[in-house]
Amino acid sequence: MSEQRLAEILDLSQRLIRNHAVSTGAEEVDTVGIQASYDDLVRLLERAGLNLYTFTDGSIYPALYCDAGPVGSPPRGAFLFAGHFDVVGAQSEAQFEPRIEGDWLHGRGSADMLTVVATSVLFMRDLAKAFEGRREDAPRLGLLLVSNEESGECEPWGTPFILANLKRRFEYQPECIVAGERTGEGAVRVGKVETKSRGMLRAQLVASAAGTAAHTALNTHKTPIAKIFALEHVVNQVIGPQDGFWRSTYHVSYINGGASHSFNITPEECFAGIEIRPANPGEAERYRDALIEAAEREGVDVVIPNCEHAVVTPNDDPWVARLVTALATATGEQPSTLIGPGKLPGSQVRFAPMGCAALVWGQSGVGPHSAHEAHYIPSILPFYDALTALARDL
The missing domain is CATH 3.40.630.10 (Zn peptidases)
Structure with missing residues (x-):
């Protein structure tokens, strides 16, 4: 049987x-x-x-x-x-x-x-x-x-x-x-x-240039890619260093901005996705709020399809x-x-x-x-x- x-x-x-x-x-x-x-x-x-x-x-x-x-x-x-x-x-x-x-x-x-x-x-x-x-x-x-x-x-x-x-x-x-x-x-x-x-927090990010694409030597504004990097830095700071098996983690799942091998042109837009895996109840909401606040400060559009607690x-x-x-x-x-x-x-x-x-x-x-x-x-x-x-x- x-x-x-x-x-x-x-x-x-x-x-x-x-x-x-x-x-x-x-x-x-x-x-x-x-x-x-x-x-x-x-x-x-x-x-x-x-x-x-x-x-x-x-x-x-x-x-x-x-x-x-x-x-x-x-x-x-x-x-x-x-x-x-x-x-x-x-x-x-x-x-x-x-x-x-x-x-x-x-x-x-x-x-x-x-x-x-x-x-x-x-x-x-x-x-x-x-x-x-x-x-x-x-x-x-x-x-x-x-x-x-x-x-x-x-x-x-x-x-x-x-x-x-x-x-x-x-x-x-x-x-x-x-x-x-x-x-x-x-x-x-x-x-x-x-x-x-663990829970799940996913954020879809769209950063735009202050104007149009420009020469890198003459651009005076934070580029869309730099804005995404700024948000990634905020996430890293909020989660902080964690050791051991049971901990919260995050990854930049995808990023798309600029043209391959075009070193001297700033992109008009940059798209990225960040996924956070909160390890403890209540952390998902705290990470979400920090990410939204930073996105508003940087002028980045953010959509959060998932925000579920551990x-x-x-x-x-x-x-x-x-x-x-x-x-x-x-x-x-x-x-x-x-x-x-x-x-x-x-x-x-x-x-x-x-x-x-x-x-x-x-x-x-x-x-x-x-x-x-x-x-x-x-x-x-x-x-x-x-x-x-x-x-x-x-």
């Missing part, structure tokens, strides 16, 4: 990789690939007879929610497992042709996070079958899958839009959200439970105990070893409602977003078995 289950999970994972569901950047969005993955998942969940809600209106980013309750009943997922079936663009088209080598599944999205999506979808199918004829007794476990996580979930149907929709329609709010991102790095059989997850759930939270106990039961690992140091990349838990436990827990792999992305196959079944153990407690 375990071998058959693993084969099914790997088969669905590879199908999702081949779909090419790229969501990063307006010019790169593959709506055909995104729709193909959505259709594959919806067909599977519909055939399983799950209580399914789909979200497609007015957006190129479809999404879904399901649980094993009676079809047509309000959402019942006190424990909500969140994931995404979109991927970032690849370094090579060959990454969309998955391959298995030994214990590793290679391909774009294999580690982030199509294998976990395949595992959770097939788990929900099996859960519905186990409670066939008595759906009202099914565990209070829901699954939420979106297709614009990689691009920031700034528009429908990202996680915050779905949660708001379900709250408005059904007064539904989960008690615990778990993002299924990778929490095992490398050849690790059991992914840890992360109780801390989330920290106490290690002694009852939901942490439930998940860690289920993971220990399924894997034989000691509970004291199953809580990790924190999840550095942002995740869907940054949208968790107030009072909701927010955790990250997934499988293992290497190289997300890189040319050598791969998923560690032996981490799949321990994850599935832990979901099964958790469901017994819900």
Whole structure:
């Protein structure tokens, strides 16, 4: 049975990789690939007879929610497992042709996070079958899958839009959200439970010249590129030097100004993007306010599509105990070893409602977003078995 289950999970994972569901950047969005993955998942969940809600209106980013309750009943997922079936663009088209080598599944999205999506979808199918004829007794476990996580979930149907929709329609709010991102790095059989997850602040900047382009020797105004550098300096000063694993970081993600090899002409405009990963609650708003103030001072236009705080759930939270106990039961690992140091990349838990436990827990792999992305196959079944153990407690 375990071998058959693993084969099914790997088969669905590879199908999702081949779909090419790229969501990063307006010019790169593959709506055909995104729709193909959505259709594959919806067909599977519909055939399983799950209580399914789909979200497609007015957006190129479809999404879904399901649980094993009676079809047509309000959402019942006190424990909500969140994931995404979109991927970032690849370094090579060959990454969309998955391959298995030994214990590793290679391909774009294999580690982030199509294998976990395949595992959770097939788990929900099996859960519905186990409670066939008595759906009202099914565990209070829901699954939420979106297709614009990689691009920031700034528009429908990202996680915050779905949660708001379900709250408005059904007064539904989960008690615990778990993002299924990778929490095992490398050849690790059991992914840890992360109780801390950094937030995300993204700023799109446009700096213009005081006049038109000019000779560098005669220009008397701060150039657009210099204005961007001034803002970068402010961000660096506000965040300050930080040491250790758990810290806030920032990067200038892109910058475009001037013409290549034109040394003696100041550009008329400069475009740039800054991404900050705040490590502690409250920091996102402080960094945002400092950036806006500096942008006004420098005369730079700024748009902030993302400003989400870091989330920290106490290690002694009852939901942490439930998940860690289920993971220990399924894997034989000691509970004291199953809580990790924190999840550095942002995740869907940054949208968790107030009072909701927010955790990250997934499988293992290497190289997300890189040319050598791969998923560690032996981490799949321990994850599935832990979901099964958790469901017994819900």
